[in-house]
Amino acid sequence: MTPAGYILIRPETLVGVQKAVEAAMGPAAADCLAAGGRAGGARATAGAAGDATARVRRLLAQGAEIGWGQFTLERLTPSALVVSVTGSPFARAYGGATAPVCHLTRGVLEALATAVLDRPRSVSETACAAMGAARCRFETTAA
Numbered sequence: 001m002t003p004a005g006y007i008l009i010r011p012e013t014l015v016g017v018q019k020a021v022e023a024a025m026g027p028a029a030a031d032c033l034a035a036g037g038r039a040g041g042a043r044a045t046a047g048a049a050g051d052a053t054a055r056v057r058r059l060l061a062q063g064a065e066i067g068w069g070q071f072t073l074e075r076l077t078p079s080a081l082v083v084s085v086t087g088s089p090f091a092r093a094y095g096g097a098t099a100p101v102c103h104l105t106r107g108v109l110e111a112l113a114t115a116v117l118d119r120p121r122s123v124s125e126t127a128c129a130a131m132g133a134a135r136c137r138f139e140t141t142a143a
């Protein structure tokens with residue numbers, strides 16, 4: 001059963017949008033997709049109770065429940081968040097790529113980072129299964 005407030009959509013549908021936007025816009029497409037992830041992530045983190053660790057773990061568990069892959073919290077400090085994802089449906093649906101492709105997940109994690117870290121920080125996908133990595137890895141940038 002789909003959780004309340006969600007619709008089901010195939011990864012291939014989202015990746016179809018992603019590839020069309022990439023063809024139309026080039027590299028700027030990645031930030032557009034991340035913006036969508038941030039909007040959804042802000043909704044997901046709003047009203048979440050508990051300390052930073054509890055909020056992060058809850059959101060990562062929800063990510064697995066809705067089929068975005070198996071999330072692992074690698075590091076959480078007041079200024080840094082590092083998360084890895086095994087089995088990203090976005091990477092799987094995308095196929096081989098020369099750059100990271102999981103921009104929706106990156107955006108969600110940026111919203112999460114904004115909610116729990118000392119100040120808003122960008123997130124980079126530093127490894128991606130679409131590029132042949134064993135798992136996707138997302139890290140807040142130091143700046």
Ligand SMILES: [Zn+2]
Binds near residue numbers: 100137
């Ligand atoms: Zn990825």
